[in-house]
Amino acid sequence: MTPLLHKDVADRRPKLDPEPGVVTLGDLTDDKHKQHCISDHALGMVYVAIHGGRLSKKKADMFETCFVRGVKIRKLHVPHGRPCLDPDGRALLLDDNTGRALTGGAENGNVLTSQYTVRTVSSHPRYKKWLGYLLHGKHFERVSVEDNARVEDDDSVEDNASDVADAGGSDSESGGDIPHADLQEFGFQYMNRPMARRLTNLLKPYL
Structure with a gap:
């Protein structure tokens, strides 16, 4: 179970913004990162992996700075870092009915929003190749x-x-x-x- 966390404590914790196509899911879920505040790109990796059956919610709950029990984003979490982009280069939507896109920090204000959520992106025709890139750092071109x-x-x-x-x-x-x-x-x-x-x-x- 994720612990209670005060905002001042969360704000002091290190941020983790992995480079797309370089840091793999295995790298990201190393226990040394459990107290890191992960970026929107990393959040996307986690949620896509969960919906794709490649990561359990129990394991994903390790990111105690970002999640409460059940891999739900903490209210005090502030989006930052790189966006999580779908196969078309648009920011994926969270699958929580809030309409929030994983656009990352405020500096990414020009990023377009995807029609796909972290769950429905599996229906994209280029999903498999893109998934290999997102989670395992495999080569991926945005034209199949x-x-x-x-x-x-x-x-x-x-x-x-x-x-x-x-x-x-x-x-x-x-x-x-x-x-x-x-x-x-x-x-x-x-x-x-x-x-x-x-x-x-x-x-x-x-x-």
């Missing part, structure tokens, strides 16, 4: 193989659009420009059928 394919398709669409424009907008395969209802909300009201099909596939995750 699938997204690289989408980027290539996007380049192809742009090239095709340029060719069609040079040809006066006609397309023998489609019989000319056609309206595409699914894309109207994005401002693409008329385009040839192959372009529409490729762009629809590209935008499927966001429609």
Whole structure:
């Protein structure tokens, strides 16, 4: 059970702000850090690991400066340090209905907020690779193989659009420009059928 803690005592305790992709979950949960006040990035590591079944709440309760029993953040805890970023580079939300994002210190005011919480981030298509980076320091690029394919398709669409424009907008395969209802909300009201099909596939995750 985590002990009672007065604010003046908590304020004097050392802060721990691990570098993303360098400090692993094993490093973070070493007993020597039990009295450290951990940063938002580290908090994110802890919560994501719990929801992913890689860390028990009992073990996570070791961070007595930040948590009360049940891995609940103390009211006196002040966010600091690096943010905990999702696979898209946005600050994860805590899964406590408060709407608080793990943005870290006030100096990170320009960090965008994720649509994912520390629990729901597991549904992100790049979750597994990102998790390896977050918890174990494995290499991770913020564009996956699938997204690289989408980027290539996007380049192809742009090239095709340029060719069609040079040809006066006609397309023998489609019989000319056609309206595409699914894309109207994005401002693409008329385009040839192959372009529409490729762009629809590209935008499927966001429609």
